Amino acid sequence: MPARSISVRNVSAFDIPDVEIQISKADVPLGSIKKIPNGTIPVEGITFQIFEGQYTKHIVDTIAVYDVNQDEYIEYSSYEKPQFFNLYYSAEKSLLLSEASTPITKSFLKNLANQPDVTLEYQAYHFDFQNISNRMPQTKGIRFSSEEPGVNNKSFSGDEVDINDESLVALENDEATQLIGTLDIYNKSRTIMLTQSGTLVSFTSLIDLDPKIHKYPMVSFAVSTLMFVDMI
Template sequence: MPTSISIRQISQLKIPEGETVVERAGVPLGSIRRSETTFIINSESYTIYNCSFSKDYADNISVFIPEIDDYIELNSYKKKIEFKLYYNSHKGIIFSDATTPITKSFLNCLNATPSVNIEYKTPHFNLESIANQLIETKGVGFDSDDEGVSSKSFYGSEVDTNQEASYALEQDHSTKLIGSIEVLGSLYTIMFTQSGSIVAYSKIPTTKEGKPLENPMLHFSLDVLSTIHFLD
């Protein structure tokens, strides 16, 4: 099963002590609270924020209501999602273990919360440079100007030889890149997206020097970013 992490570059982050209600237009949508513990990776300190966010879903589901001892049909519902943010003030980067859409919506609402001061941007990967590091390119996605077509994706063992895919990488029009890359001596199939996510399709390390990792994907993504020289 793929594992993902979302990334944002942060230039400023000020959040009040205690729990802060995250809202938009005065409507509470979630919360954020700084954890009392920090996370240390490669001698770098990460502040942990415990977050929650409610998202509306348009879907038909059956829900059991104890008060009437029966199920009712709903065509929409609200789901509360809990996740963590890992903030490195020295590197000016934040990682979210929520999906990219949830991370995007949460940060937009956090930015709209009056008591919070945050400035951030989505990282831009040099996908052409990364493609040159891949052992094998397996997929390229990019925006399209073709009539009636907004985007295209090509997949295959020789996708980088496709003229359109190659041109998109050269012109920095590509929106995602999938391929096999060597990280600390092992090969992994990874996707990089311009929406700020890294997705691992291979099994990632869960231990280091015989000890279990607290957050394997965070460790792995930092190794990946180091491999592509993103944090240099």
């Protein structure tokens, strides 16, 4: 089972009309968001409202499309592809989870916040990677910025990267931007990744979670993980 990710945002204001909201920029349609009727779910004692999001992603890639009128294939160097995903909002915890990738979520929320009749204020969580690393039985990867000539970022991977001197300094100085390691979530050691841009990744399959209890396993996993690291 491939890695699964979810985008995490701390929301200080989230006021969206009950009707479907069309998202546009300079009169160009970009997507939409709508509340799912009766779409609330409980996760670890927290109630989430489900929203359905749609956002158009611009893809630069050469494709050939058959034109019926001209009876031939026409090549395009780019095209627009709609992305469909769910968002989960908890007013109680000021928490918004998005199934979309971080780049899509970032663009989607930025443009949503600029729509009339929408009040949206949010930010990515800033994780205490030093504290989280100390809780990890294994810290397997770390990424941090570098001021060395010609080097913007450094990454270390292994079984105990947290004993590396450079990694320790990055953690102590709160300079790490990405952390990979294991945490015991739902009675199983799971390899996860957290980024300061607001991404939570599970590299371990969630197939063991009971679907009767965890209808949305990645949401359950995200909430449980954020609780474990004292973010909610």
